[in-house]
Amino acid sequence: MLFLHDLRIAIRSLWRVKTLWFTVALTLALGIGANAAIFSVVRAVLLKPLANRDESHLLYIRQSAPGLGVENATFSVPEIKDIGENLHAISKLGTFSTIGFTVVGLGTPREIPAGVVDGNYFDVMGLSPVLGRLIGPADDGQNAPGVVVLTYNFWREAMHSDPNVLGKQVRLESYSGARSATVIGVLQPSVPYPVATEIIANVVTSPHHLSATMVTGREHRMTEVFGRLAPGATLDSARAELDTVYASMVKSHPEVYKSGDRYQISVKRMHEQINARANTILWILFAASGLLFVIASSNVANLVLARTVRRESELAVRSALGASTTTLRRSLLAESLILCVSGAVAAILLAIPMVKVLAKYASRFSVRGSEISLDFSLVWFGIALAIIAAVFLAYIPRLPKADSPQGGLTGRGTRVAGGSTRRLRVFAVTQIAASFLLLAGACVLMKTLFVLENTRPPFSSDKVLAVNLPVMNYGKTPEQVRLFYHDVERRIATLPGVEQVSSGFSVPWRDEQALNIAFTFAAQGARRADGQDFRANFRSVSPGFFATMGMPLIAGRDFNDDDRDGHERVIIISQSLAKLLYPGQNALNRKLWWTDGVMKFIGISQEPRRIIAVVPDLDDENLIPSPAMTVYQPVDQEWSSGRLFVRSKQDAYQLVPAITQAIHQLSGDQPVEKPSTLGDIRAEVLAPDKLNAVVFGGFAAVALLISVVGVAGVLAFSVSGRTREFGIRMALGAQRSNILKDVLVDGAVMACIGVGAGIVIGAAATRAVDKYVTALNQPGILAFVASALVILLAAVLASAAPAARAARINAVEALRTE
Numbered sequence: 001m002l003f004l005h006d007l008r009i010a011i012r013s014l015w016r017v018k019t020l021w022f023t024v025a026l027t028l029a030l031g032i033g034a035n036a037a038i039f040s041v042v043r044a045v046l047l048k049p050l051a052n053r054d055e056s057h058l059l060y061i062r063q064s065a066p067g068l069g070v071e072n073a074t075f076s077v078p079e080i081k082d083i084g085e086n087l088h089a090i091s092k093l094g095t096f097s098t099i100g101f102t103v104v105g106l107g108t109p110r111e112i113p114a115g116v117v118d119g120n121y122f123d124v125m126g127l128s129p130v131l132g133r134l135i136g137p138a139d140d141g142q143n144a145p146g147v148v149v150l151t152y153n154f155w156r157e158a159m160h161s162d163p164n165v166l167g168k169q170v171r172l173e174s175y176s177g178a179r180s181a182t183v184i185g186v187l188q189p190s191v192p193y194p195v196a197t198e199i200i201a202n203v204v205t206s207p208h209h210l211s212a213t214m215v216t217g218r219e220h221r222m223t224e225v226f227g228r229l230a231p232g233a234t235l236d237s238a239r240a241e242l243d244t245v246y247a248s249m250v251k252s253h254p255e256v257y258k259s260g261d262r263y264q265i266s267v268k269r270m271h272e273q274i275n276a277r278a279n280t281i282l283w284i285l286f287a288a289s290g291l292l293f294v295i296a297s298s299n300v301a302n303l304v305l306a307r308t309v310r311r312e313s314e315l316a317v318r319s320a321l322g323a324s325t326t327t328l329r330r331s332l333l334a335e336s337l338i339l340c341v342s343g344a345v346a347a348i349l350l351a352i353p354m355v356k357v358l359a360k361y362a363s364r365f366s367v368r369g370s371e372i373s374l375d376f377s378l379v380w381f382g383i384a385l386a387i388i389a390a391v392f393l394a395y396i397p398r399l400p401k402a403d404s405p406q407g408g409l410t411g412r413g414t415r416v417a418g419g420s421t422r423r424l425r426v427f428a429v430t431q432i433a434a435s436f437l438l439l440a441g442a443c444v445l446m447k448t449l450f451v452l453e454n455t456r457p458p459f460s461s462d463k464v465l466a467v468n469l470p471v472m473n474y475g476k477t478p479e480q481v482r483l484f485y486h487d488v489e490r491r492i493a494t495l496p497g498v499e500q501v502s503s504g505f506s507v508p509w510r511d512e513q514a515l516n517i518a519f520t521f522a523a524q525g526a527r528r529a530d531g532q533d534f535r536a537n538f539r540s541v542s543p544g545f546f547a548t549m550g551m552p553l554i555a556g557r558d559f560n561d562d563d564r565d566g567h568e569r570v571i572i573i574s575q576s577l578a579k580l581l582y583p584g585q586n587a588l589n590r591k592l593w594w595t596d597g598v599m600k601f602i603g604i605s606q607e608p609r610r611i612i613a614v615v616p617d618l619d620d621e622n623l624i625p626s627p628a629m630t631v632y633q634p635v636d637q638e639w640s641s642g643r644l645f646v647r648s649k650q651d652a653y654q655l656v657p658a659i660t661q662a663i664h665q666l667s668g669d670q671p672v673e674k675p676s677t678l679g680d681i682r683a684e685v686l687a688p689d690k691l692n693a694v695v696f697g698g699f700a701a702v703a704l705l706i707s708v709v710g711v712a713g714v715l716a717f718s719v720s721g722r723t724r725e726f727g728i729r730m731a732l733g734a735q736r737s738n739i740l741k742d743v744l745v746d747g748a749v750m751a752c753i754g755v756g757a758g759i760v761i762g763a764a765a766t767r768a769v770d771k772y773v774t775a776l777n778q779p780g781i782l783a784f785v786a787s788a789l790v791i792l793l794a795a796v797l798a799s800a801a802p803a804a805r806a807a808r809i810n811a812v813e814a815l816r817t818e
Contacts, residue, residue, distance in 0.1 A: 028343025432754025
C-alpha cells in the first residue's frame with residue numbers, strides 16, 4: 001500500500017514535468033521498440049528453423065566457374081548423373097530448374113514463375129502436401145503424364161484456397177512448346193528457393209528438358225541441385241566426397257572443364273544458403289539498433305540522474321524532517337518505474353508498425369520476409385530491462401542523511417553536482433560516440449544512393465514502355481509465332497502517341513534470368529593474351545530496338561526485315577566490345593562466331609556472323625553501368641521474342657489500354673503483363689538501396705536527436721550547478737561573451753571526445769568484422785569527416801540554449817540565491 005501511495009505521488013510529481021516524462025518515454029520507446037522490431041526480423045529470417053523435415057540434413061550444392069566470372073553455373077544432366085552415382089555421404093539428390101510457364105486453365109492466362117523438378121525433389125527437400133500429393137519418382141520419365149503442384153501462397157491468393165482445384169487440367173506454355181498437366185496437390189507453406197515459384201511441375205511438362213540436347217549435353221546447364229545427408233554423415237564428409245567425385249569428373253572431360261575456367265563445386269546447409277543475401281545486412285541493422293538502444297539508455301540515465309540531482313535540496317529537506325533513506329529510495333523507485341514502464345508500453349505500440357515496414361524491407365533480401373511478425377519475447381525482455389534500469393536509477397544516486405550537518409542543508413549542492421556532472425558527461429559522450437558510428441554508416445549508404453541516383457542510362461527511360469508478351473505456341477508453327485509478333489509491332493505502331501515499337505527477349509534490369517545469358521566466342525583478327533576465347537552477353541532483339549531505346553548507332557546500320565533465318569547471319573556489338581576486339585580499328589564487316597559448347601544444345605548456329613553496327617554500351621544488368629560486352633542478334637534469325645518495347649510521345653502509361661486491346665484483337669488469350677516504363681523498372685531495382693539509406697539514415701537521425709537532447713541536458717544541468725561560479729566571475733568583471741564561449745566550448749569538447757571514441761571503436765569493429773564479412777563497404781575519410789562535422793554542429797546548437805542562459809545570469813541575483 002505504501003508503494004501504491006508512492007506511485008500516485010510520483011505520477012503527480014512527473015505530471016508537473018511532462019516534457020521530461022514524454023522525452024524519457026519516447027526515448028525508451030525508440031530504443032526498445034526498434035530492437036524488438038529488428039530482432040523479430042532477424043529471428044524470423046536468420047534464426048527461425050525452416051519448415052523442411054530435418055533441415056540440418058538438407059544441403060545446397062553449387063557449381064561455379066570463377067575464371068568465367070560465373071558464380072552459379074548450375075548443373076547439366078550428365079554432371080548430375082556423374083556426381084550422384086558415386087556419393088555415399090549424401091543419400092539422395094533432388095533437382096530443380098527455373099522456368100517461366102504461361103498457364104492456361106487457372107483463371108486468366110498469365111506468365112508465372114515456375115519450377116520443373118525430378119521425382120526425388122520433394123523427398124529430398126523434406127516437404128509435405130496440405131492437399132493431394134506431391135511429385136514423386138512415379139512422375140519421372142518421358143511417358144509420365146504431366147502433373148503440377150501449386151505452392152501454398154498461389155493456392156491461397158490466386159485460387160482462394162479452393163479445395164476443388166485438384167484434378168484441374170491446365171496447359172503449360174513455354175518457349176520450347178506446350179504441354180497439358182493435371183493439378184495433383186498443394187504444397188505446405190515453405191520457403192520458396194531458389195526462386196519464388198507459384199507452381200512446380202514434373203520434367204515431362206517442359207519439352208526442352210526431354211530433348212536429347214538437354215539429356216546428353218554436358219555443357220547444357222540449367223538445373224539446381226539439392227541433397228540430403230546420409231545417416232551418420234557430416235557436412236565435412238559430404239564436402240570431401242563431393243570434391244573427390246567432382247575432381248574425377250573434371251579430369252575425365254578436359255575439353256569441357258578448361259583449366260582457365262577454374263570450375264569448382266561447393267556445398268552448404270540449405271538454411272545458410274537461403275540466408276546468404278540477408279545475413280550481412282540484417283546483422284548490421286541489428287547492430288545499428290543496438291547502438292540506438294545504448295544511446296537511448298544513456299540519455300534516459302542522463303535525464304533521470306539530472307532530475308535526481310536537481311531534487312537534492314528537496315530530498316535534503318525531507319531527510320531533515322525525518323524521512324528515512326528507504327522512504328526516499330522508494331519514492332525515487334516509483335518515479336523511475338513509471339518513466340521506464342511507460343516507455344516500454346510505448347515501445348510495443350511503436351514496434352508493431354515498425355515490424356510491418358521492416359518486413360517489406362527484409363523481403364527484398366530474403367524469401368522469408370513474408371513470415372515476419374512481432375516477436376514478443378524481446379518485448380518482454382525489453383520491459384524486464386526497463387524495470388531493472390528503473391531499480392538501477394533509483395539506487396545509484398547518493399542521498400542526504402538526516403544525521404549529516406543540518407540534514408544536508410549546507411549550501412553545498414553545487415559540490416555534489418560536480419560529481420554528478422562528470423557521470424552525466426560520460427553518458428553524453430557515450431551517446432555521441434554511438435551516434436557518430438551510425439552517422440558514418442549512413443554516410444556510406446547515402447553516398448552509394450547518390451551515385452545510383454545520378455547515374456543514368458544512355459537513353460530516356462521514362463518514355464520507353466516494356467510489356468511482357470510471353471510466347472504462346474500451342475497449335476502454332478514457329479513461323480506463325482514469329483508473324484504474330486510482327487503483326488503486334490505493326491498494329492501498335494499505328495496507335496496515336498506511339499513513336500517506335502520493337503521486341504526482344506529480355507527487359508533491362510527486370511528479367512534477371514534472361515539477362516544472365518553469356519557465351520564464349522572468337523572473332524576474326526582478335527586474340528586474347530592468354531589464348532582463351534572472349535565472352536559476351538547475348539541479346540536477341542528486333543529491328544528498331546535501338547531507335548526505341550533512343551540509342552543512336554555509332555557506326556553501321558540497324559537490323560532490318562531481311563535479317564531473318566536463311567539469310568546472311570549478322571550481329572551488332574557494343575562499343576566497349578568493339579574497342580576490346582579491335583582497338584583503334586574499324587569493327588564493321590569483321591566476322592564473329594560462337595564457340596560456347598552450349599550453342600549446339602539451344603539451337604543457335606556457330607556459323608560466322610558479320611558485324612554490321614556498333615552501338616553505345618547498355619549495361620542492362622547493373623544500375624551503376626560498367627563496360628558492356630554485348631552481342632545483339634536479330635530475333636528473326638534465331639532465338640525468340642517475348643518482350644515488347646514501345647517509345648511514347650506522351651505519358652507511356654496512357655497507351656496501355658490501347659496496346660492491350662490491339663494485342664487481344666490478334667489473340668484473345670495472349671497474356672499482356674507487367675506494363676512499366678524502364679524508368680520505373682530502374683527505380684524498383686534501386687528501391688533496396690533507397691531503403692538501406694532511409695532505414696540507416698533514420699536510425700542515425702534519431703540517434704543524433706537523442707544525443708542533442710543529452711548534450712543540451714548535461715549543459716543545462718551544468719549551468720544550473722555553476723550559477724554561483726558564473727555570478728562571481730561576472731561580479732569580478734567577466735564578460736558575457738566569455739561565459740557564452742565557455743559553455744559552447746564545453747559542448748564542443750564533449751562532442752570531440754565522443755567522435756574520437758567513435759573513431760577508435762569503429763576502427764576496432766571494422767577489423768573484427770572484416771574477418772567474417774568480406775563484401776562490406778567501409779566508411780571512407782569523407783564519411784568520417786562529414787559525420788564529425790554534423791556531430792560538432794549538433795553539439796554547438798545543443799549548447800546554444802544553455803550558453804545563452806548562462807550569459808544572461810544576473811550576478812547580484814545569483815549571489816543572493818546562494
